Amino acid sequence: MSAIKYLNGIKGNVLFEIYGPKEDEEYWSDCEKAISELPSNVIVNYCGVLSHDDIHKTFNQYDAFLFPTLSENYGHVIAESLVTGCMPIISDQTPWNDMNEVSAGWALPLNNEVAFKNAIQEVVDMDEETIKIRRNNIDRYLTNKLKLKELKIKYLKVFK
Secondary structure (H helix, E strand, O other), rough: OHHHHHHHHOOOOEEEOOOOOOOOOOOHHHHHHHHHHOOOOOEEEEEEEEOOOHHHHHHHHOOOOEEEOOOOOOOHHHHHHHOOEEEEEEEEEOOHHHHHHHHHOOOOOOOOHHHHHOOOOOHHHHHHHHHHHHHHHHHHHHHHOOOHHEEEEEEEEOOO
C-alpha cells in the first residue's frame, strides 16, 4: 500500500502533497480510496509532475519528505530533499540509512508502520527551534557523507 496509510491516526494538522506521474491507474484508485478515509486533520493534494527547475523550490516549502520506497540504488530525490533541509522519512532500502545516527532524518524498515507513524508525528509536533536543529544536522550530515570539502579541493585542482 501507499505512504497514505501512515497518515491515519496522526494528531495535529497535516498537509501531504503528492508529486509525480500517475503511472498506474489501479494503484492511484487505491490511493484515492485511502485518502477519502483519512480524518479531516489530514489534507492530501495531488500536485502533478514537477519540472526539474522547480524541485528545490518545492522541497523548500516542506518540513519533511515521506518516501517509503521499496528500493533505491542511490535515491537522487532523497539527496535533493536533504540539500534543501527537508527531513526525509524513508525506507531502509536506500544508501541513506546512516542519517538516523545523526538525527538528519529517518530510514525505517518498511514493515514497521508504527515507526513511520512515530516519525511523522514527531515532525508534526516539532517547534521551529527543533526544525532548525534538524536542518543543521542535515547540513553536517551531507557535508560529511558527500565529503564536500575534499570534493571542492579536487574540483579546484582539475580547473587549475
